[in-house]
Amino acid sequence: xxxxxxxxxxxxxxxxxxxxxxxxxxxxxxxxxxxxxxxxxxxxxxxxxxxxxxxxxxxxxxxxxxxxxxxxxxxxxxxxxxxxxxxxxxxxxxxxxxxxxxxxxxxxxxxxxxxxxxxxxxxxxxxxxxxxxxxxxxxxxxxxxxxxxxxxxxxxxxxxxxxxxxxxxxxxxxxxxxxxxxxxxxxxxxxxxxxxxxxxxxxxxxxxxxxxxxxxxxxxxxxxxxxxxxxxxxxxxxxxxxxxxxxxxxxxxxxxxxxxxxxxxxxxxxxxxxxxxxxxxxxxxxxxxxxxxxxxxxxxxxxxxxxxxxxxxxxxxxxxxxxxxxxxxxxxxxxxxxxxxxxxxxxxxxxxxxxxxxxxxxxxxxxxxxxxxxxxxxxxxxxxxxxxxxxxxxxxxxxxxxxxxxxxxxxxxxxxxxxxxxxxxxxxxxxxxxxxxxxxxxxxxxxxxxxxxxxxxxxxxxxxxxxxxxxxxxxxxxxxxxxxxxxxxxxxxxxxxxxxxxxxxxxxxxxxxxxxxxxxxxxxxxxxxxxxxxxxxxxxxxxxxxxxxxxxxxxxxxxxxxxxxxxxxxxxxxxxxxxxxxxxxxxxxxxxxxxxxxxxxxxxxxxxxxxxxxxxxxxxxxxxxxxxxxxxxxxxxxxxxxxxxxxxxxxxxx
Amino acid sequence: xxxxxxxxxxxxxxxxxxxxxxxxxxxxxxxxxxxxxxxxxxxxxxxxxxxxxxxxxxxxxxxxxxxxxxxxxxxxxxxxxxxxxxxxxxxxxxxxxxxxxxxxxxxxxxxxxxxxxxxxxxxxxxxxxxxxxxxxxxxxxxxxxxxx
Numbered sequence: 001x002x003x004x005x006x007x008x009x010x011x012x013x014x015x016x017x018x019x020x021x022x023x024x025x026x027x028x029x030x031x032x033x034x035x036x037x038x039x040x041x042x043x044x045x046x047x048x049x050x051x052x053x054x055x056x057x058x059x060x061x062x063x064x065x066x067x068x069x070x071x072x073x074x075x076x077x078x079x080x081x082x083x084x085x086x087x088x089x090x091x092x093x094x095x096x097x098x099x100x101x102x103x104x105x106x107x108x109x110x111x112x113x114x115x116x117x118x119x120x121x122x123x124x125x126x127x128x129x130x131x132x133x134x135x136x137x138x139x140x141x142x143x144x145x146x147x148x149x150x151x152x153x154x155x156x157x158x159x160x161x162x163x164x165x166x167x168x169x170x171x172x173x174x175x176x177x178x179x180x181x182x183x184x185x186x187x188x189x190x191x192x193x194x195x196x197x198x199x200x201x202x203x204x205x206x207x208x209x210x211x212x213x214x215x216x217x218x219x220x221x222x223x224x225x226x227x228x229x230x231x232x233x234x235x236x237x238x239x240x241x242x243x244x245x246x247x248x249x250x251x252x253x254x255x256x257x258x259x260x261x262x263x264x265x266x267x268x269x270x271x272x273x274x275x276x277x278x279x280x281x282x283x284x285x286x287x288x289x290x291x292x293x294x295x296x297x298x299x300x301x302x303x304x305x306x307x308x309x310x311x312x313x314x315x316x317x318x319x320x321x322x323x324x325x326x327x328x329x330x331x332x333x334x335x336x337x338x339x340x341x342x343x344x345x346x347x348x349x350x351x352x353x354x355x356x357x358x359x360x361x362x363x364x365x366x367x368x369x370x371x372x373x374x375x376x377x378x379x380x381x382x383x384x385x386x387x388x389x390x391x392x393x394x395x396x397x398x399x400x401x402x403x404x405x406x407x408x409x410x411x412x413x414x415x416x417x418x419x420x421x422x423x424x425x426x427x428x429x430x431x432x433x434x435x436x437x438x439x440x441x442x443x444x445x446x447x448x449x450x451x452x453x454x455x456x457x458x459x460x461x462x463x464x465x466x467x468x469x470x471x472x473x474x475x476x477x478x479x480x481x482x483x484x485x486x487x488x489x490x491x492x493x494x495x496x497x498x499x500x501x502x503x504x505x506x507x508x509x510x511x512x513x514x515x516x517x518x519x520x521x522x523x524x525x526x527x528x529x530x531x532x533x534x535x536x537x538x539x540x541x542x543x544x545x546x547x548x549x550x551x552x553x554x555x556x557x558x559x560x561x562x563x564x565x566x567x568x569x570x571x572x573x574x575x576x577x578x579x580x581x582x583x584x585x586x587x588x589x590x591x592x593x594x595x596x597x598x599x600x601x602x603x604x605x606x607x608x609x610x611x612x613x614x615x616x617x618x619x620x621x622x623x624x625x626x627x628x629x630x631x632x633x634x635x636x637x638x639x640x641x642x643x644x645x646x647x648x649x650x651x652x653x654x
Numbered sequence: 655x656x657x658x659x660x661x662x663x664x665x666x667x668x669x670x671x672x673x674x675x676x677x678x679x680x681x682x683x684x685x686x687x688x689x690x691x692x693x694x695x696x697x698x699x700x701x702x703x704x705x706x707x708x709x710x711x712x713x714x715x716x717x718x719x720x721x722x723x724x725x726x727x728x729x730x731x732x733x734x735x736x737x738x739x740x741x742x743x744x745x746x747x748x749x750x751x752x753x754x755x756x757x758x759x760x761x762x763x764x765x766x767x768x769x770x771x772x773x774x775x776x777x778x779x780x781x782x783x784x785x786x787x788x789x790x791x792x793x794x795x796x797x798x799x800x801x802x
Contacts, residue, residue, distance in 0.1 A: 158756060228753040353684045360688060365701065375701030377720055378692060379767070379780070386691035515751070577756050595754070596730055607753070 001144075003051040006044045007136040010099065011129050013041035017106075018125030021118045034121050035106045041128055042096075042103035049096045052089065052141055056082050062148045065089060065141045071154030071572075073543060078155060081165045085155045088141035090168065094283065095132045097169070098176045102128060105180055105203070112199035119187035120180075127179055130309055138302050157544070157570045157577045163221030167214060171241055174211025175279040177203070178248055182276030182317070185269050189320040192327055197258045197268060202632055204255060208248045209628035215241055216621040227578040227593050229513060229609040231617065234383040239362040240282035243355055247275040250351035256487065257341045260406060262331030264341075266321060267348070269328065273317030278355070280310055285362075336408040343401035350393050357386045388440075395447040395502065398495050399454040421453035436510070444506040452499030455492040462489075486634035493627025500620030507588070507613025515595065515607045527610035529590065530554040534562075536602045544577075545569045549594050549604055553583065565594040565606075588612040696779075699767055704739055704746040707770065720767045721746055721776055728760045735781075739766060750778040757783035 017037035024031035052065070056079050061067045069082040069089065084090040102124040106117055135141070155164075180203045188196035218238065219231035232238060251271040257264045284306035321328075334342060361378045368376040403417040429446035433439065463477035472480070482489045516524045523532040534550040546568050553561040563581035570577060583590040591609035598604075692698055699718040707714050707721060723739035723746070735750045735758075748766045758764060758781060768778035 227756070349680055353680070353687075356684060357688050357691075369701075375720070377699050377701060378697055379699060381694045382691045382697035385694050385697070386687055389687065575756060575759060 001142045003048045003055075003142040004136055004140055006048040006051070007095075007132050010041040010044035010048070010095075011132050011136070013037040013044060014099075014125040014128035014132070017041065018122040018129070021121035021125075024118050031118055035117070038099075038106045038121060038125065038128075039103045041125075042099035045092075045096050045099045045128075045132065049083065049092055052092065053080070053083055055142075056080075059152065061150070061152050062144050063141075064143045064145050067145060067149055067152045069152070069155050071152040071543075074152075074154055077162075077165055078160055081159075081168075082155055084168045085159055085164070086141075088135065088139040088143075090172075091131065091135040091139050092141050093169065094172055094176065095128065095135055097172050098124075098131060098179065099128055101177055101180060105183075110199065112195065113184070113203075115191065115193055116184045116187040116196055116199060119190045120183035123183035123186050124179065130305075134302055134305055138305075153572055157568070157573060157575065158225065161221060161225045163217060163225060167217045167221050170210050170217060171214035174207045174209075174214050175241070175244060175282060177207025177210060178244055178275045178279040180204075180207070181251070181272045182313075185272040186316065186320060189269065189324045192324070194262075194265075197255045201255070201259070204248070204252060205628065205632045208245070208252050209625065209632065211241065211245045211248065212628070213621070213625050215245060216618075220618060223614070224580060224582065227580050229511070229591055229593075229607075229611065230508070231614070234361075234380045236362050237286050239358050239383075240285040243358055243362075244275050244278035244282055246351050246355045246358070247271060247278050250348045250355075251275050253344050253351075254348050257344050261341055263334070264345070265328040265330060266325065269317070269321050269324075271348075273314070273321070274355070277310060277313050277317065280306070280313060284310060338404065338409045338411055338414070340401055340404050340406045340409075343397050343404055346397050347394060347401065350390050350397070354387065354390050357390075358383065361386070388444075391502070392443065392447045395451045395499065398498075399451045402451075402454050402458050402492065402495070417458075418450075418454065420457055421450050424453045425449035438509060441506050441509050444502060444509075448499045448502040448506070452496050452503075455496040455499065459489055459492050482630050483634050486631045490627045490629075490631030490634070493630065494624045495627075497620045497622070497624025497627055500623060501617050502620075504613045504615070504617030504620055507611065507616070510612045511609060513607065513609045515605065517603055517605045519601070519603050524606075526608050527588075527590075528555065529560075531592075531606070531608070533604065533606075536597070536604055543571060545571070547594060547597055547604075549606070551581075551592060551606070553590060561590075563590070563592045565592045567594040567597065584615050586613075586615050589614045701765075703741040704744040705741055707746055707776075708744045715770045715772065718767065718769060719776065720765050721748070722763070722765045725758065725760050725762055725764050728758070730754070737764075739764060739776075747775045748778050748781075749775050750781050752779060752781065755781060755783040759783075 014037070017034040020030040020037065021034035024034065052063075054060075055063050055066050056070050057076075059066070059070065059072055065086060065088055066082075069085045070079050074082065082089070084093040102121075105113075105124065106121060108114060108117065181200045184196050184200045184203070188194070215238075218241070222228075222233070223231040251268065251274075254264050254268055254271060258268050284303070334345075336342065361382055365375050365377045368374055399418065399421060400414060403414055425446045428449045429442045432445045433442040436442070459478060459481065460474065462481055463474045466472070466481060467474050467477040470477070470480075478489075512527055514526050516526075518524055518533045520533055520535050523530055525531070530553070532552040532554060534552055537546075537548040537550065539546050539548075546566055548564055548566045551563045551565070552559050553563060561583045563583060565581040566579035568577045568579065569575070578593055578595075581592045583592075589609070589611040591611055593607040593609075594604065595607045596605040696718055699720045701720045701722060702710070702714070704721060704723050707719065721739055723741045726738045726740045726745070728737040729735065735754050737748050737750075737758075737760075739746045739748055748768075749771075750766065750768075762783055765782045766776055766778040767780040767782070768776050771777050
């Protein structure tokens with residue numbers, strides 16, 4: 001089969017590149033060959049993916065994967081996304097994204113990054129070889145059926161959503177991209193080159209942003225499709241993607257300290273390794289069967305190989321770190337804890353603490369079974385409780401860090417600059433306390449406002465100062481600030497977005513829900529709204545039975561919306577699937593689920609959620625993504641004050 | 655491990671001591687935080703099969719349990735879902751009035767989380783249909799796990 005053959009070709013190319021690139025120190029032409037081989041590997045994998053896409057669109061049901069993931073009735077978008085709807089195909093997508101990252105990376109024109117390419121290639125090449133081999137050997141997406149069925153079974157109806165088209169590729173782009181900073185870190189260790197952090201700036205920000213956006217999209221998908229009324233449930237699969245993001249966020253912050261002050265070198269190598277390892281670990285968790293049970297894991301060959309890969313990755317990262325420890329000496333020392341770098345370090349510790357508790361909680365069912373022979377699990381109450389104080393510390397530290405200079409800050413100046421935000425935060429928190437009588441909500445509002453206001457005020461202040469100096473308008477100055485120092489002001493925009501999201505999270509403290517059974521024509525009251533159940537429509541398109549309820553929502557006498565939740569039964573799947581109806585406003589979401597119907601009458605069970613402030617989670621995420629994008633798109637003006645390159649080079653070549 | 659360069663004036667031991675103390679304090683804080691969070695009511699649950707619940711009897715009453723097994727006899731009528739979880743040798747009746755996952759069907763694997771009532775029924779507060787990440791239909795589940 002050509003598709004599978006191409007995968008083996010890709011393995012060959014990647015293996016060649018991995019061997020040729022390190023040898024290029026003596027024979028430079030080998031580097032050219034290695035680069036071309038990495039590109040060729042990517043083309044071969046892309047060819048394999050295109051063949052699978054072709055088979056999906058051509059409805060070639062002789063392939064087991066095509067039969068399982070598409071059907072004649074499937075719409076083009078869901079035929080396209082069918083590529084990653086199953087294990088074999090999603091591994092192929094993983095390989096494709098990895099190979100494309102590697103191919104773009106080896107062709108980099110950045111003079112800062114180029115010295116790291118020869119030794120980064122073996123790392124990336126080994127990853128390509130490993131993942132493609134897993135796919136081709138254990139999970140062949142091109143496996144054939146003995147008898148060709150007339151029609152495919154199709155994708156699970158739960159996956160028929162726009163989220164399915166965007167979310168998995170974005171999440172994968174985030175997870176896999178974290179392998180690039182890791183590969184460059186390994187290369188820096190091997191070749192004793194100091195300046196890898198600055199070179200890899202964008203290659204860190206891109207996956208970090210993609211992963212963050214992927215997490216939010218996943219949350220919005222769960223919220224609008226799965227019908228449990230929430231966007232985050234501390235599910236092990238969600239945690240698996242959150243862990244590398246936490247490590248990557250720590251890395252994004254601490255890499256600024258190294259870039260600016262030449263400190264935290266060991267720490268950064270460690271974080272790059274941790275983020276990449278957790279990224280692979282996340283894939284491993286969701287793909288190995290380890291989460292459903294230890295026994296399923298033991299039976300899955302993919303799981304065991306993943307385990308080996310993770311072991312090699314961790315040992316490689318840590319032993320390189322130990323080997324080059326003497327060379328990772330900081331250029332400089334901390335002058336004071338009251339400094340940007342000091343606060344970045346606090347930020348890092350908190351992120352790392354978050355990684356540990358989430359990891360511990362996620363793996364507890366496995367470790368407890370192994371140690372005590374008794375499976376113990378921790379649920380959302382644990383994670384919420386352990387995460388809230390850590391998040392609060394992070395927001396406050398971010399606010400203080402924004403107004404603290406490098407090297408040594410004066411506590412007096414910091415307090416002065418935080419006075420405005422603190423007053424705003426205290427006023428809003430006070431109002432929240434009066435209105436809601438909830439101390440926890442008031443606390444969340446305080447920390448979120450402190451950070452949001454600090455980010456806004458600092459940006460406006462800098463823009464005004466610049467406007468006064470150059471005579472341009474404040475708005476033009478904000479754009480100029482972003483262009484001049486995208487890392488700082490893009491970062492402030494991200495912080496503002498996060499603060500807005502946190503306000504949205506606070507809304508979940510005030511969620512209410514109810515369940516009612518009404519007949520058509522009847523009505524019920526909930527959360528200050530009146531729901532009038534107009535009618536139940538039942539109809540049967542070819543593949544399913546649809547129950548569609550028409551419900552008018554009234555408030556204060558006037559109709560404000562008509563909601564149409566559905567409950568569909570898919571015949572191929574013998575599975576009900578809910579289509580939730582949501583009315584979203586900045587104040588709150590009304591979230592209506594058609595939970596069930598009686599067989600004997602049109603009496604219908606509805607579940608209604610009143611979810612305050614959910615929209616602000618999405619608005620905040622959009623702001624944060626815009627901030628992240630501007631930090632990536634705009635090139636920073638490079639500036640260093642710590643030490644001269646010559647002394648740093650000396651430290652490395654000693 | 656760390657080689658002290660000549661220009662470093664601070665002697666090593668006090669700095670290392672400070673780092674160790676700080677690290678220890680931090681680790682203690684994190685562990686304390688985790689322990690405090692784990693003490694939240696309902697945060698920790700014990701996994702059990704229906705047979706284990708049967709053996710424990712009254713001892714399991716009132717405790718937060720996660721019972722895993724295969725769904726038999728699912729009744730979705732009205733606002734309440736009742737089903738039986740079986741592990742082949744013992745059954746446990748589950749009573750549930752919350753969000754029902756779409757993937758919950760007969761012959762699928764399920765984890766029901768809740769407390770055991772005096773009549774021996776599990777009053778579930780959360781129901782997770784297993785294999786939701788794999789999205790495999792019921793007949794194929796049988797291939798994986800052997801028909802009930």
